[in-house]
Amino acid sequence: MGQQTVTAMIDGEKKTYAYGTRLADIAKEYQESRRYPIVLLMVDGKLRELHKTLKKDAAITFVTTADEAGHNTYQRSACLIMLKAIYRLAGKSGVDNVVIHHSIGSGFYFTIEGSVRPDEAFLSQVKEQMHQIVDANLPIKKRSESTDRAIEIFHEHRMHDKEELFKYRRVSKVNIYSIGEFEDYFYGFMVHHTGYIKYFDLLPYDEGFVLLLPTRKDPETIPAFAPQPKLFQVQKESERWGKMVEISNVGELNDQVTRTGIQQVLLVQEALHEAKISQIAGTIAAGGTKKLIMIAGPSSSGKTTFSHRLSIQLSAHGLKPHPIGMDNYFKNREDTPLDEFGKKNYECLEALDVEQFDRDMMELLEGKEVELPSFNFVTGQREYRGDRLQLGPEDVLVIEGIHGLNDRLCRSLPKESKFKIYISALTSLNIDEHNRIPATDTRLIRRIVRDARTRGSSATQTISMWDSVRRGEEEYIFPFQEQADVMFNSALIYELACLKVYAEPLLFGIDKDQPEYSEAKRLLKFFDYFVPVPSEAIPYNSILREFVGGSCFHV
Numbered sequence: 332m333g334q335q336t337v338t339a340m341i342d343g344e345k346k347t348y349a350y351g352t353r354l355a356d357i358a359k360e361y362q363e364s365r366r367y368p369i370v371l372l373m374v375d376g377k378l379r380e381l382h383k384t385l386k387k388d389a390a391i392t393f394v395t396t397a398d399e400a401g402h403n404t405y406q407r408s409a410c411l412i413m414l415k416a417i418y419r420l421a422g423k424s425g426v427d428n429v430v431i432h433h434s435i436g437s438g439f440y441f442t443i444e445g446s447v448r449p450d451e452a453f454l455s456q457v458k459e460q461m462h463q464i465v466d467a468n469l470p471i472k473k474r475s476e477s478t479d480r481a482i483e484i485f486h487e488h489r490m491h492d493k494e495e496l497f498k499y500r501r502v503s504k505v506n507i508y509s510i511g512e513f514e515d516y517f518y519g520f521m522v523h524h525t526g527y528i529k530y531f532d533l534l535p536y537d538e539g540f541v542l543l544l545p546t547r548k549d550p551e552t553i554p555a556f557a558p559q560p561k562l563f564q565v566q567k568e569s570e571r572w573g574k575m576v577e578i579s580n581v582g583e584l585n586d587q588v589t590r591t592g593i594q595q596v597l598l599v600q601e602a603l604h605e606a607k608i609s610q611i612a613g614t615i616a617a618g619g620t621k622k623l624i625m626i627a628g629p630s631s632s633g634k635t636t637f638s639h640r641l642s643i644q645l646s647a648h649g650l651k652p653h654p655i656g657m658d659n660y661f662k663n664r665e666d667t668p669l670d671e672f673g674k675k676n677y678e679c680l681e682a683l684d685v686e687q688f689d690r691d692m693m694e695l696l697e698g699k700e701v702e703l704p705s706f707n708f709v710t711g712q713r714e715y716r717g718d719r720l721q722l723g724p725e726d727v728l729v730i731e732g733i734h735g736l737n738d739r740l741c742r743s744l745p746k747e748s749k750f751k752i753y754i755s756a757l758t759s760l761n762i763d764e765h766n767r768i769p770a771t772d773t774r775l776i777r778r779i780v781r782d783a784r785t786r787g788s789s790a791t792q793t794i795s796m797w798d799s800v801r802r803g804e805e806e807y808i809f810p811f812q813e814q815a816d817v818m819f820n821s822a823l824i825y826e827l828a829c830l831k832v833y834a835e836p837l838l839f840g841i842d843k844d845q846p847e848y849s850e851a852k853r854l855l856k857f858f859d860y861f862v863p864v865p866s867e868a869i870p871y872n873s874i875l876r877e878f879v880g881g882s883c884f885h886v
Contacts, residue, residue, distance in 0.1 A: 340390040348385055355381035355523050358393065367395040367550050370404050370522045378849050381523035382473065396527075396550035399798070400520075400849075406544055408471065408522040409531050410439070410765065413542055415513040416460035421447045423489065430764045433566050433757070435536070437546050437554050439767070440563075442539035449540040454533040461531065464510065468526035472509045481505035485516070492763035495582030499589075499862060518766045518857070532556075537563070562757075565818040569759035572603050578824055580761045585828075585862045593825055593864050600823050601870055608637070611752065611817055612644035615727070621750040622696055623728050624652075627735030627811070628754035629804040631777040633821040633874035637754050638731045639884040640872060651725045657732025659704050660688045664711030678803030680734050684713070689743050695722050696748060733803075736811035753815035756822040762860060771801065773822060776854065780833040781878040790837040794847040821874045828864040833879055 339346045341361065348357065358369040358381055371394035372379050378400055394401040410431065417429055427445040434440075443449050476484065478500045484507070485493040493516050497505060507514050508521050522528065532543040532553050543553050573579045576596045578587060587596055615621050624641070628634050642652035660683045661667070670676040691701050700721040704713045722728075734740050736751050758773045775797055782788035812818070835858055841851040866879050876882035 337385050338388045339385060341392075351384045351386060353381070354379055354383050354385060357385065357391065361393060365393060365395055367397045367401075368527055369393045369395050370401045370527060371520060373849070376844065376846070376848055377852075378520060380473070380520050396545075397547060399547065402547040402550065404520050404522055405528065405550070406439075407517050407519050408525075409528045409542065409544055411471065411508060411510065411515060411517065411521065412461050412464050412525055412528055413457065413531075413533075414515060414765065415510050416457045416464060417443070417447075418513060420453075420456055420460055421445070427489070428764055431761065431767050432539070432570065433759070433767060434769070435541055435559070435563060436543065436557050438541050438543040438556075440536065440539055440541055450535055454535060454540055458531075458533050461528075465525050465528050468524050469510050470524045471521045473506055473521070474509070475504045475506055478503055478505050481507065481516070484514070488514075490515070490764065492580050492582055492761075495586065496580070496763050496860060498582070499585045499860070501859060515765060516763070518762055519853075537567075559813050561753075561813050561815065561818055565820050566757050566759065569757060569820045569822065572600070573759050573824055575599065575603075576824065578760070580763050581860045582763065584760065584825065585860075588828060588862045588864055593828070594868055597825055597868055600825065601873055604821075604823075604874065605640070607819060608640050609644045609647075611819065612641060612648050612650075614817065615645065615750050616648035616650055618750070620747045621727065622722065622748045623692060623730060623741065623744065623750070625735035625741075625749055625751045626729065626731045626754060627733055627737075627752070627808060627815075628821075629733075629774060629808050630800050631774040631781065631878070632754045632756055633777075633877050634731050634754055635886045636872070636874045636877040636882065636884055637819060637821060638729050639886070640874075641752075642729050645727060645729070649725060650727050651723070652727050652729045653720060655703065655728050655730045657683065657688070657730060657734065659706045659713070660684050661706045661713065663713060678733065678800075678807055680737060680739060680807065683732075683734065683740075685740060689741055692728070692741055692744055695720065695728070696744065698722065733808055736814050737807070738814070750817075751815045752817055752819060753812045754819045754821055755812075757820045758822045758827075759820075760822075760824050760827070768827070770822070772854070772857070773827065776827065776830050776834050777878045779837055780830055783833075783837050784878075784880050789840065790834075790851060791841050791845055791847045794841075794850050823873070823875055825864055826875050827858075828861045829866050829869065829875065829879065831858045831861050831863050832866065834858065 335350055336347050337350055339348060354372045362369055373392040373394055375389045396402055396405045414429055418426060425445055425447045426443060430442050432440045447453060478497050482494050482497050508517055530545045530551055530553050534541045534556055543556055545552055576599055578584050587593060626634055626638055638654055645652045662682060662684050667675040668679060668681045676682060694701050700719055702715055703718045703720055705716055707714050736753060756770055756773045758768045758770050761767050779790045779793045782793045838851040838855050841848050869875055871883040877886045
């Protein structure tokens, strides 16, 4: 006779359930003790959707919409419901394709290819249709099909990006989600039924529209739409770059790699970067009054390589650049402020000696000779080693640091002396028309590869600190990005196919019993989409060299 009961360890106590109990029933039992909806369960360290059942003894924790995985699940499920509503209203005759592009504010920017225009009237109908779907509590079903059958299905649905994507799948099965008759493929989990998706809005924007969703910090409130026009234009420019080489998704990238090779794409992408950096240097030189070039951006954006390449271009425009690392103005370690967890907070502005930095920069602008500090990361002390500088007419300072866009830094300096640059890796490549690649994933993968090479850090260590890094970015970098004079996108359309070669062995090194295993598993599944690209052909001055090694710069 088979097993009759199983034991689950939940919230520090043992619970006994009938063999095969649905996870949805367990979640329902504990929902009242959670502030936000439980959308997934972690069973022995592995994420599980609520339609799954409990068939062995296990430790269980709950994932709500306030958790990273739960928040992503909410967003993904909202997109599925929205797509169903659009196709129900417009039909396949009115819509050739609905394409997700990138995040914007608290939501995502979409365009519609076809005769339908995403104006207020149409979006109002879509929103009403979505509410009807949500109110009906329709089950979101999941089934597994062979890869060959999945290709046939999405060919029939005219979702050709998916058709191309699955041609390169090494696994034999594909999971397909459906709400009623509408079916689609998504990279990641879904909620159990449509009733979970209560909060959303739709707004026309630019040539498309925005699906607004709650933030992870406040999962039951839709924040006011705050467009970021500078960032949006940089992302549109990057998409145009992708169209120039006829690559907008992973399937098209894989086609290029396997059929004609990546060399031409690689050279064009690097040339576009160089042209953009030269343009920025030309703008600075033409201004004539810029003495402090402030470069800021989130982790693993390639700030160091960018500052070197910008310095070369500034030299080519007749200027004399001097690099200054803002980290050299760290306060001595014993004076570093603490965060809410009692740990030293090196991300906040107060970790820097702002007064000394302002005083040094002002004296340099006044033509005085200044001895610049150097921070000793071994001893945790600021030191002076005779590094003196005096600015002449052609001299400019190239200052790199996360607070470069914050006006609380250099607040006493005249604005006309500063030129602010925001840099980030804003991935324009999509998995397919309905599955985007978050910029945070690209930066995390870059950092995993770089930290292993330069610091001997394991992927486990890098992943474990990533949430803290992102919190610092959201507080100290992202709020100031629109204050930049210019933005630079350091992402390269081919880079994930190259980083795969370096990242996969590191991710496979994370054991199943480690908390970081589920994230490693997610990234490994993500890499399955890519045909690998060797790094030999990458130029030595490429931003990607900062991460994979072999750079001609000291990075």
